[in-house]
Amino acid sequence: xxxxxxxxxxxxxxxxxxxxxxxxxxxxxxxxxxxxxxxxxxxxxxxxxxxxxxxxxxxxxxxxxxxxxxxxxxxxxxxxxxxxxxxxxxxxxxxxxxxxxxxxxxxxxxxxxxxxxxxxxxxxxxxxxxxxxxxxxxxxxxxxxxxxxxxxxxxxxxxxxxxxxxxxxxxxxxxxxxxxxxxxxxxxxxxxxxxxxxxxxxxxxxxxxxxxxxxxxxxxxxxxxxxxxxxxxxxxxxxxxxxxxxxxxxxxxxxxxxxxxxxxxxxxxxxxxxxxxxxxxxxxxxxxxxxxxxxxxxxxxxxxxxxxxxxxxxxxxxxxxxxxxxxxxxxxxxxxxxxxxxxxxxxxxxxxxxxxxxxxxxxxxxxxxxxxxxxxxxxxxxxxxxxxxxxxxxxxxxxxxxxxxxxxxxxxxxxxxxxxxxxxxxxxxxxxxxxxxxxxx
Amino acid sequence: xxxxxxxxxxxxxxxxxxxxxxxxxxxxxxxxxxxxxxxxxxxxxxxxxxxxxxxxxxxxxxxxxxxxxxxxxxxxxxxxxxxxxxxxxxxxxxxxxxxxxxxxxxxxxxxxxxxxxxxxxxxxxxxxxxxxxxxxxxxxxxxxxxxxxxxxxxxxxxxxxxxxxxxxxxxxxxxxxxxxxxxxxxxxxxxxxxxxxxxxxxxxxxxxxxxxxxxxxxxxxxxxxxxxxxxxxxxxxxxxxxxxxxxxxxxxxxxxxxxxxxxxxxxxxxxxxxxxxxxxxxxxxxxxxxxxxxxxxxxxxxxxxxxxxxxxxxxxxxxxxxxxxxxxxxxxxxxxxxxxxxxxxxxxxxxxxxxxxxxxxxxxxxxxxxxxxxxxxxxxxxxxxxxxxxxxxxxxxxxxxxxxxxxxxxxxxxxxxxxxxxxxxxxxxxxxxxxxxxxxxxxxxxxxxxxxxxxxxxxxxxxxxxxxxxxx
Numbered sequence: 001x002x003x004x005x006x007x008x009x010x011x012x013x014x015x016x017x018x019x020x021x022x023x024x025x026x027x028x029x030x031x032x033x034x035x036x037x038x039x040x041x042x043x044x045x046x047x048x049x050x051x052x053x054x055x056x057x058x059x060x061x062x063x064x065x066x067x068x069x070x071x072x073x074x075x076x077x078x079x080x081x082x083x084x085x086x087x088x089x090x091x092x093x094x095x096x097x098x099x100x101x102x103x104x105x106x107x108x109x110x111x112x113x114x115x116x117x118x119x120x121x122x123x124x125x126x127x128x129x130x131x132x133x134x135x136x137x138x139x140x141x142x143x144x145x146x147x148x149x150x151x152x153x154x155x156x157x158x159x160x161x162x163x164x165x166x167x168x169x170x171x172x173x174x175x176x177x178x179x180x181x182x183x184x185x186x187x188x189x190x191x192x193x194x195x196x197x198x199x200x201x202x203x204x205x206x207x208x209x210x211x212x213x214x215x216x217x218x219x220x221x222x223x224x225x226x227x228x229x230x231x232x233x234x235x236x237x238x239x240x241x242x243x244x245x246x247x248x249x250x251x252x253x254x255x256x257x258x259x260x261x262x263x264x265x266x267x268x269x270x271x272x273x274x275x276x277x278x279x280x281x282x283x284x285x286x287x288x289x290x291x292x293x294x295x296x297x298x299x300x301x302x303x304x305x306x307x308x309x310x311x312x313x314x315x316x317x318x319x320x321x322x323x324x325x326x327x328x329x330x331x332x333x334x335x336x337x338x339x340x341x342x343x344x345x346x347x348x349x350x351x352x353x354x355x356x357x358x359x360x361x362x363x364x365x366x367x368x369x370x371x372x373x374x375x376x377x378x379x380x381x382x383x384x385x386x387x388x389x390x391x392x393x394x395x396x397x398x399x400x401x402x403x404x405x406x407x408x409x410x411x412x413x414x415x416x417x418x419x420x421x422x423x424x425x426x427x428x429x430x431x432x433x434x435x436x437x438x439x440x441x
Numbered sequence: 442x443x444x445x446x447x448x449x450x451x452x453x454x455x456x457x458x459x460x461x462x463x464x465x466x467x468x469x470x471x472x473x474x475x476x477x478x479x480x481x482x483x484x485x486x487x488x489x490x491x492x493x494x495x496x497x498x499x500x501x502x503x504x505x506x507x508x509x510x511x512x513x514x515x516x517x518x519x520x521x522x523x524x525x526x527x528x529x530x531x532x533x534x535x536x537x538x539x540x541x542x543x544x545x546x547x548x549x550x551x552x553x554x555x556x557x558x559x560x561x562x563x564x565x566x567x568x569x570x571x572x573x574x575x576x577x578x579x580x581x582x583x584x585x586x587x588x589x590x591x592x593x594x595x596x597x598x599x600x601x602x603x604x605x606x607x608x609x610x611x612x613x614x615x616x617x618x619x620x621x622x623x624x625x626x627x628x629x630x631x632x633x634x635x636x637x638x639x640x641x642x643x644x645x646x647x648x649x650x651x652x653x654x655x656x657x658x659x660x661x662x663x664x665x666x667x668x669x670x671x672x673x674x675x676x677x678x679x680x681x682x683x684x685x686x687x688x689x690x691x692x693x694x695x696x697x698x699x700x701x702x703x704x705x706x707x708x709x710x711x712x713x714x715x716x717x718x719x720x721x722x723x724x725x726x727x728x729x730x731x732x733x734x735x736x737x738x739x740x741x742x743x744x745x746x747x748x749x750x751x752x753x754x755x756x757x758x759x760x761x762x763x764x765x766x767x768x769x770x771x772x773x774x775x776x777x778x779x780x781x782x783x784x785x786x787x788x789x790x791x792x793x794x795x796x797x798x799x800x801x802x803x804x805x806x807x808x809x810x811x812x813x814x815x816x817x818x819x820x821x822x823x824x825x826x827x828x829x830x831x832x833x834x835x836x837x838x839x840x841x842x843x844x845x846x847x848x849x850x851x852x853x854x855x856x857x858x859x860x861x862x863x864x865x866x867x868x869x870x871x872x873x874x875x876x877x878x879x880x881x882x883x884x885x886x887x888x889x890x891x892x893x894x895x896x897x898x899x900x901x902x903x904x905x906x907x908x909x910x911x912x913x
Contacts, residue, residue, distance in 0.1 A: 029787075032522070033890060035700045039522040043497040044514055045787045047484065062478040066501045079479050086555035088474045088563075117496075117521035125525055140703040141890045169890075171703040177830075179702065247577075248618040324466070324478040360706070361826045365837055365857065368619040373835050375828045396826075396833060396859070398913065440833035441861040441910070 001026070001150040001160035004068070008152035011073050017054035017061075017081045019096045021153040022073065023283055023322065024050045028113070028146040032120040035139040037128040039121060051283075053323045054080035055096060059087040062323045094310040098155035102287035102318075105161030107277035108146075109188040112164035115144040123168075123194050130198035131172045136205050138198070139179070140170040144189060151285035159285040163277065166192055167419055171378060172201040178211070178391075180204025181357050181378030183226065185419040187277050204357060204379035211391040212382065216438040219354050222346055222383070222431045223404075226358035228336070229418035229425040231372075231401045232267070236331045236423060238367055238401075240269075240293050241319070242308030243328025251370055251402060252299050261297040261405040266337040268292050269303055269317070275417045276333045276424050281318060288318035293331065297406075305329040331423065338428040339411030346410055346431050348386040354437065355381040355388055359397060370401040375440065395437040407432045442505065443487050444594050446512035452489035452519070454532065455512070456593035458744060459485040459503065460786035463551060468581040469562035472570065475579070477555065484786035487515045493529025494522035499787040532767040533777050535747050537596035542741020542749075544604040545734055546637030550584035553638050558582055561641060568650040569612045574658035576621075577613035581631065582606075582641075583884070589744075597746035605737060605896060606640040607633040607884055610650060614657040622660030622854060624653035624839055628678040629822050633882025633896070634735040656840055656852070663854040666841065668912035672816035673858065674809045677873070677901040679838055680799070681881035682822045684899045687862040688720075688727055689794040691831035692754050692762075693780075693888075694769040696792070704890050706829025709862070710760055712773045718760040721866035724802055727755040729764055729778060730900075731795035737882030738797075738897035740782075744790035747779035754797070758867070766792050784893035791889050796880060798900030802872025809871045809905045811847040817911055818842045818849060819856050827862075835859040835913055858911045865906060873902030 001024075008022040026048040033041035050073060051064045061083025063076050120142050131138045148162040166189045173179035182200035186192050223231070235251075244250025251260065271278035271288040281287050284306055292300040304312070305320030308328060319329035347355065357379035365371045374397050381388040412429035419425075447455035461483040468475040485508065486499035496519025498511040550558075562580045569578040584606050591599040609631020615621035625631070632644050675683065691708040695701060698712075710718065721727075731739050731749035742748055745767050754762050763769075764780035769792060781790035810818065824837030841856035842849045878900060886895035 029891070031891060033700075034525060035702055036527075037525065038527055039494065039525045040700055041497075041789060042495060042518045042522040043499070043789055044518055045486075045499045047499075047501045047787055049482075060477075062476065063480070064478065065481040066483065067481065068501070083477050083479060083555060086559065087477055088559065090473060090475075117518045118524070121521040121524040128525060139699065143891070169703055173702065177699075177702070177707055181703075253618055324476065324480075326468075326476075360829050363824050363826045365824050365835075366855065368621070373824065373826045375826070375833065377829055394828060396828075396835060398835075438859075438913070440828060441859060441864070 001148045001162060004150040005152055005158055005160050007070060007073065008150065011070060011077065012152060012154055014074060015054065015077045015081060015154065017056050017084060019055040019154050020077060021053040021096050022050065024048055024150045026148040030120065030145065031141060031143045032124060033141045034124050037132065037137045039124060042117065050076060051323055052076045052080040054084050056081065056084040058089040058091065058093050059084040060090055060093060061087060064324060092311055093307065096153050096155055097157060097284050097286055097306045097316065099157045099286045102159050102281035105163060105280045107163035107187045109164050112144055112166050112187065112189040113146045115189045126194045127170060127198040130195060131202050134202055134206060136172045136174055136202055138170055138172055143167045149279055151281065153285065157285035159281040161279050161281065163187065163279055168192060168197055170197055170201045172205040174205060178208040179378050180208065185417050185424065207381065207388065208391045211393045213393045213439060214395065218434045219437050220350065220352065220433045221435040222350065222353055222355045222429060224357050224429050225416035225427045226418055227356045228427045228430050229420060230359040230362055231404060232334055232425050232427060233420045233423055234362060234372055235370065235401050236334060238370060240302050241328050241330040242302055242304035242312060245302050246308050246311045250302065252302055255299045256301065258299055259297050260299045260402060261294055262408045263297045264339065264408060264411055265294055265297050265405050267294045268335050269331040269333055270335040271333040273333065273335050273426060275426050278333045282320040283322045284320040286316045286318040286320060291317045303329050303331050334425045336427040338413050338415050340413050341410055343412045343414060343429045346412055346429065347383060350383050350386060350431065353383040354392060355383055365398065371399065372401060373398050394440060396440050398438060399436045404432050404435060407434050409433055443508045443512050444592055446509050447487055447489045447516055448594060450513045450516035452491045452516050454490040454594050456488050457485060458786060459590045461588045462785060463586045465584045467558055467562060468579065469566050470579045471577060472566060474559060482785060486786045487511050488789055489515045489519050490530050491516045491519035492523035494519050494526050495530060496522060497789045530768055531771045533770040535767065535777060538742055538746045538748055539598050540741065541600040543602045544635045546604045548638040550606055550638040551586060565610050565646055565650065568646065569610065569654055572654035572658065574614050575612045575654050576615045580610040582608050591746055593746050599742045599746055601741050603635055603740060604637050605633065605635055606637060607631050608641050608644060610646065612654045612657050614661055616661050620661060622657050624657040625821060626650065626653045628881060629839065630884060633737045633884045635737055635739045636735045659852055660840060660854045663852040666853050666856040666912040670908055670910050672813045672905065672907050673909045674813065674818045674903055674905050676820040676903050677879055677881065678821045679819055680901040680904055681899040682825055683836065684797055684799050684901055685883055686825060686827045687831060687834060689797040691862065692764050693792045694763040694765040697763060698769055698772060705888055709830050709832050714760055716759065716761060719758055719867060720755050720760045720863065721758040722869045723758040724872055725755055725758050725866060725869055726800040728753050728798050728800060729780065729795050730798050731779065733796045733798065733880055733898065736796035736880050736898035737884065738795040743779040743781045744783045745781040747777050750779050752778040764792050764794060782895060784895065788893050791893060793888065793895045794886065794897040796898035796900060801875045801878040801902050803874055804871045805874060806877060806903055809873060809903055810844055810849060812871055812905060813844045814846060816844040817853060817856055818844055832862050834862065856911065857913050858909050859913045860909055868907040869904055870907060871905035873904060877902040
């Protein structure tokens with residue numbers, strides 16, 4: 001990425017704006033999708049996006065392009081500055097940020113960058129072969145990518161870094177279409193255990209025959225890590241970002257220092273966690289840092305970019321998104337503290353409950369109450385006398401997420417890294433009482 | 442050149458798509474500009490069949506060397522795909538297409554000054570600010586021009602230029618940070634059409650903004666939604682989304698055949714039901730129509746070069762066809778309905794909706810309401826969720842009104858309902874007439890991995906449904 005920083009260095013002085021920021025994200029992206037144990041999509045893509053944020057007084061103009069050369073970036077700066085001349089003042093804007101050099105980004109692994117189309121196809125074949133032994137077919141995707149980020153601004157900020165990632169998502173299904181699900185994420189392609197992923201999905205699929213219907217009601221549920229992450233992701237969008245604190249729409253607004261979850265819930269933003277290794281700076285070039293969000297159930301803080309931090313007289317936590325985002329900052333690397341019991345022990349100690357693999361199509365019903373709806377998916381089981389006794393036809397969820405984290409009785413000792421929409425979450429399983437599930441019509 | 446390179450590298454079929462997207466987004470919140478962004482995105486993608494399997498490679502660098510590299514890479518990827526292949530890909534035959542298509546526009550939005558656009562948003566903001574009960578105001582404009590050049594090894598050569606425009610507002614009244622109500626206009630996603638700047642003059646903000654502001658304030662004191670089973674009339678602003686989720690997505694033939702099992706899911710509407718399934722009541726007719734004037738899902742040719750064509754999906758309530766591609770159509774022995782669409786240059790096309798239009802019926806709005814003794818009238822979507830087989834769903838709306846004795850009554854806040862696709866559509870016994878019908882745009886339809894954004898439309902008039910569970 002240093003050649004891009006050099007280019008930015010050369011072009012920045014040409015800007016007529018009071019302050020100017022240039023940002024480039026590069027992408028080498030490869031994806032293999034498969035269904036019925038056959039590959040049906042297989043793609044590669046090379047792209048880069050360059051943003052310019054120009055500031056004149058308190059007027060902000062943003063322009064972006066994916067043409068990466070001196071002439072195009074020079075024009076980009078002119079376009080962004082030109083927007084400023086037509087813009088109105090943004091009274092909440094203070095300044096771009098001058099940031100010290102961020103620590104080296106540790107998430108780049110050569111083995112992942114070198115993964116070939118044949119490697120991906122063979123990986124899928126490995127998983128398909130395991131499932132095939134049990135007369136199951138696999139569907140899913142295997143993605144490898146290499147992402148680079150370079151940021152420079154007229155206040156002296158200069159950052160560059162690269163990360164790699166491999167993602168695997170797998171459904172193993174029988175002729176009825178009922179599927180068991182498993183997924184994995186790593187920076188290092190050599191660290192992904194395809195056999196374990198396949199066996200996890202297969203083990204669920206094998207237990208899905210003759211599902212039973214349960215009536216609507218409040219149940220004790222055991223949420224596997226993927227299901228916990230589904231909720232945590234939405235909590236992150238809804239409440240753990242600075243925009244919601246400024247607008248008052250976050251469930252954290254006016255609650256810092258107050259009890260909002262159970263004593264056993266501690267959640268932090270930790271981009272440097274060894275399982276996560278996020279880019280060490282954000283899209284404004286601000287170094288990322290650890291932020292305690294909830295500690296022993298007590299609200300501690302949220303993540304900020306410079307724009308919303310200035311409005312709350314806080315410091316940016318290095319969570320800025322690209323300047324044309326509509327969401328404001330939110331956590332990208334959430335780590336939840338584990339419990340001590342194993343998931344197997346939690347199941348064994350549950351007299352009656354429902355084990356949920358993950359959720360599908362969650363959406364807000366009442367954001368202020370953190371209520372979401374969605375359905376269970378790909379492995380829902382009735383637990384009786386400490387054992388999964390029968391598969392359950394998927395049920396509709398209507399539940400306040402904060403209430404669920406308040407009703408968490410026990411967390412598992414083991415955690416899993418779950419990727420969702422660019423957010424990484426390292427989370428345990430969670431046993432929750434009074435969880436609302438409705439019989440799907 | 443790309444086609445030749447790919448063929449030379451071993452492709453039996455190849456296509457080249459070069460796409461340039463110019464975009465502009467402006468928003469205005471609480472009296473000042475929120476964001477003004479100008480964007481340009483361009484690149485090319487080469488999709489091939491080699492050794493009977495698919496491969497694709499795209500790049501943002503448009504030059505001869507890079508096109509040659511991408512062609513070879515696409516073929517390499519296809520050959521790797523062949524490691525897991527049951528039988529070679531077969532494409533339903535189509536005649537090669539030659540032609541061009543340009544959206545129907547009067548004024549290019551990119552020839553209008555930024556000042557004029559910001560003045561327009563400032564005017565909408567000022568209209569909302571006149572109601573002192575409104576605590577939060579938002580308005581936006583979005584414009585895109587998509588230029589696409591397409592060639593394939595069957596001999597197709599196509600040029601398309603699509604203009605897409607969007608505009609909308611939302612007003613929020615709040616008593617506290619938890620006690621708030623939002624109304625948007627004309628729909629929760631605004632108005633989106635394939636047309637130029639003239640779209641802004643087609644939406645009557647001046648007369649409707651005062652109304653939605655009054656409604657947002659009144660919602661704070663409105664009654665909550667009761668829990669019961671009753672009849673409902675769904676406004677087109679909301680029914681559009683129900684059509685999208687419970688008819689459009691389930692009839693995408695790639696998901697029907699299992700391609701999306703791991704992510705978007707499957708569909709109950711399997712090919713054995715084609716021509717037999719009573720999907721809806723006999724008054725329901727649904728057409729996929731990419732030729733509809735101004736539809737956000739309109740185009741001249743799909744991204745496999747198949748000429749745009751209307752196709753009945755549901756006729757007199759019976760499932761009669763799917764949204765399909767050349768490959769999926771061949772799998773069930775039919776012809777492509779021309780629904781392969783890609784998000785930009787860097788993604789492969791998937792089977793997507795075009796304009797999924799519920800054809801108008803015969804009823805006036807008064808007829809629809811008069812036919813209900815106890816029920817609800819629901820407007821604008823606020824929440825949506827449907828299961829991965831597209832059967833059980835739950836929706837929420839911004840606002841509702843009680844219907845008692847065939848007449849609209851008191852306002853209801855946070856109305857919700859749930860149902861099952863087949864039961865719901867078979868309970869439809871009234872559809873609004875042509876004057877009530879409108880083509881709604883959905884600018885953010887998600888599908889695929891990596892997620893692709895689709896721009897689609899749904900035609901709808903208000904319609905009546907019986908025995909729906911509300912207040913869920």
